[in-house]
Amino acid sequence: MKYSVLSYKYFRSGAAWIFFILGIVLYYIGYFQMDSQSVWKEIFIKGGDILIIGVILGYLSNAAQFLGIFKQDLQDIIYGKEFIKQRKDIAPLWETISKQMFKNKFPAIHKEFLKVIKSYFPENEVSFYNDYESHITIEWIDSKLGVIRVIDSVSFELIADSIDEFEYPLKTWTRVKEEGTYENKIIELVVNNQTPRIEDVGKYHENDDICHEQKVRLKGSTKYEIHYVREKTYNINEDYYIGFRAKYIVNKLRVCLDYPDDIDAIFTCRGTQLDFEDVKNSKRRIEKKYKSIILPRQGYIFALRKIK
Structure with a gap:
């Protein structure tokens, strides 16, 4: 036109x-x-x-x-993700930026502070856990001897870094002086509505502690819905606390402990920045939640005592 x-x-x-x-x-x-x-x-x-x-x-x-x-x-x-991936100077760039961010607060310990922050970032296949929930039930096997059964039902969403195969560890520590009453087994495991094979790595002793380790091979997804139930039998007089110490970063956690009338239980945080919030506390139940991020090696502890 x-x-x-x-x-x-x-x-x-x-x-x-x-x-x-x-x-x-x-x-x-x-x-x-x-x-x-x-x-x-x-x-x-x-x-x-x-x-x-x-x-x-x-x-x-x-x-x-x-x-x-x-x-x-x-x-x-x-600042796009693809461009940043190609850069070879991420570490010095991050150090320069963080130095500007923290120089007024941490001038003397800036480098040490940066090393601590970097250590929390995942460098393996697992990125973090999401919506971690644990429901723990304590039952008496023999109250006179102090033998209890602890059933821990755990559900969470595991976020992986890629779809490549990796080994997810299932590890637990228990203080046992006499192995006659000790028993540890996973009675149920479901991953993305399927039942994978559990490989028994074995157990080893460290003084009076027994570490029982198993593993599951996962691949093909970046998000795994995991649910498992662990059942342990041992003496409460030998191992008097139940704890959780995060191996990976956890985004939001909820835990519930049900226990008999003749057991006293106390809950305490394990190095977390914030306190856990009460959900429901009664004579036989302690239920807590944490709405923020739990870093590796942080978690919680239930201290137990048999009421005589």
Whole structure:
């Protein structure tokens, strides 16, 4: 479609030049063609000012708008995930940025503080646990001897770094002086609505502690819905606390302990930044939740005591 030279389209595209040229013409007439005492001299000069300044301001505003868009696009590229992946200077860049962030608060221990922060970031297949829930039930096997059965029903969402195969560990520690009453087994395990094979790694002793380790091979997803039930039998007089120490980062945790009337239980945090919140506490139940992030080696402890 052809447009006339006098059409609005052509006028709009060339208006800036038209106003600029008209402004120059008005300046020329005002300064060189008008008598210095004439009122028209000032009128022509002011008219030229309006046209020239209007064109300059319009240009600057359009340039600023363009530069703003360009700057945003450039930031999207520079700070984009794909671009950052290719950078070889992530560690020194992070150190420089964190130094600016923390220099006013930690000038003397900046490097040590940064090392601690870096140590919490996952470098293996597991990124973090999400919505970790544990329901623990204590039952008497023989109250006179102090033998109890502890059933721990655990559910959580495991977020993996990739779909590649990795080994998920199932490990527990128990203090046992006489192994005659000790028993430890996983009676149920479901991962993404399927039952994987549990490999028994074995158990080893460290003084009076027994570490029982098993593992499950997982692959093909970056999110695993895991539920398992562990049943342990041991003497409460030998091992008098039940605890959780995170191996990976945990996002939100909820724990519930049900116990007999003749057992006293106390709950305490294990190095967490915030306190656990009460959900329900009664004579035979302690239920707590943590709404924030639990870092590796943090968790909780239930201290148990048989009431005589």
